[in-house]
Amino acid sequence: MSPLRLSDLAFTLDAVIDEAFGQKAVWVVAETSDIKNYPDRGYCFLTLVERDANGRDTLAKLDACIWRKNYHAIGDFERATGVAFARNIQLLLLVSVSFSPVYGLRLEILKIDPSYTLGNLERERQTVLDTLVKNHPDLVWLEDGQYITANQLLPRPAVIQRVALITAPNSDGWRDFRHELTQNPFGYDFVVDEYLTQVQGQGAERAICGQLERIRTSSVGYDAVVIVRGGGSQLDFGSFDSYLMGEAVAGFGIPILAGIGHERNVSITDLLCHESVKTPTKAAGFLIEHNRKFEETCLQLRDRLRVVTRDALQTAREELDRETERLRFVSQTYFRECHTNLTEKAVTLRHLDPSNVLRRGYALLLRNGRILTQASSVQPDEMLEVQMRDGTIPIKVRQS
Incomplete structure (x- = not known):
């Protein structure tokens, strides 16, 4: 051929x-x-x-x-x-x-066809969530159609002051977060310890989880962990949709705030962390607003304490005035009664005064200047004295 x-x-x-x-x-x-x-x-x-x-x-x-x-x-x-x-x-x-x-x-x-890609991404994400719920029911569970995690149920400190920041070095997310936090209009001070690492690309989820482990084993008592990343495509956020990240975030022992910079979709990290916002700037704003609410509560309590104290002092002043008036009335009544009683006793004493008795024609029989009150004590031929109103007369007792 x-x-x-x-x-x-x-x-x-x-x-x-x-x-x-x-x-x-x-x-x-x-x-x-x-x-x-x-x-x-x-x-x-x-x-x-x-x-x-x-x-x-x-x-x-x-x-x-x-x-x-x-x-x-x-x-x-x-x-x-x-x-x-x-x-x-x-x-x-x-x-x-x-x-x-x-x-x-x-x-x-x-x-x-965009719907095919979106469907694939959603199916992959749902598979990860279902596996997390199955393998870690103590960390992730469904409740009324919502995913609940142990991290979400952690108590949030009344004031967030010390923060562990996970982000890429010199990234837009890092700059936006630090600028918003330091330029807050209330002058709040935050201590931010940076745990810098890659946050996108192959191996990013392991790098982020490694930083979470560093934070967990540190001796620093952080109030919150903040994970931030600037904007990008959906594929750039693949690390935040991984099983490894979901597992680490759901069971982490410190509240995690995510601000990973995407407006369109909600990642697994967003779903399972303590609190999620859309951008690094909003993550800083969340911390500022959280502390602002505490300050506002304190200011409200201060104002309330002022009102309560003023009312209590006014009530006490009125009660003191009433008690003072009552004491004045009781004292006046008491002293008036005492004065009346003393006056009556003075009159009685005045009536019983021997000099007054003598003026009424009575006499006192004295022996050596002492009053005799019993006839049996008088002896015959005893010399006594009779005291009258205008003088004393010596007498001699004769035997009858």
């Missing part, structure tokens, strides 16, 4: 592929790889692959491209999902098949 010219084989393949796929579009599921994106030129080259269930062996690999007329599909996908168009993402793609005798077989991507 005579050999075919390469061009004949290529044209034959072109005809066969055109007959099978020409002017047709098909939906395919594939994983992205080797992306070369040229936003300024409006086109992108990449490789689509399919791997086995273990993710180790490649079952198929085809070159693909996105031309200018469909380049908006990348932006549409990223806006709809919050996921950056990057390598190692499994996508549902509408493609057309083309073959060039010079450039070979290539898939042209016409559209990217």
Whole structure:
């Protein structure tokens, strides 16, 4: 058999592929790889692959491209999902098949289905949550459709002063958090110990969990742990949706505040931590507002104490006035009665005064200046004295 010219084989393949796929579009599921994106030129080259269930062996690999007329599909996908168009993402793609005798077989991507990617992410996340509930029922459980964790039930200090901060060094999240905290309008002072580490990319969850372990084993009594990260795509937050992070956060012994900078979705870390806010700036604002509420409570108690003290003093003053008036009345009555009693006794004493008795015609019989009151004590021929109003008369007792 005579050999075919390469061009004949290529044209034959072109005809066969055109007959099978020409002017047709098909939906395919594939994983992205080797992306070369040229936003300024409006086109992108990449490789689509399919791997086995273990993710180790490649079952198929085809070159693909996105031309200018469909380049908006990348932006549409990223806006709809919050996921950056990057390598190692499994996508549902509408493609057309083309073959060039010079450039070979290539898939042209016409559209990217965002719902497929969102569904995959949600299924993966739900699997992680279900596994956590199953493996750690003492740390994570469902209650009325809400995930409750041991970390969420930790008591929050009345005032948060010492904080362990987990973030990437010199990142936007680090700057935003520190700026908001130090520039707070109330002049609150916070002690922030930094545990700097990577917070995205491969191995980030292990790095973050390693810092949590450092905090746990330290001798410092932290009031809270704050994990912050600036904005980014959904894939950048993959570490916060992992089983390892969920397990570490749910059972951590210090309240964890998450401000990991994404507005669109709620991560597993957000669901299971003590408190979650959207951005590093809001994380700092939460701490400030928490302490502000305590101060406001103290100010309210101070005002209430002023009112209660004023009312108590007024009541005591009124009671003192009443008791003073009562004492004055009782004292006056008592002294008046005493005066009357003394007056009566003075009158009685005045009546009983011997000099007054003598004026009424009575006399006193004296022996050696002492009053005699019994006749039996008088002896015959005894010399006695009779004291009258105007003088004393000596007498001699005669025997009758």
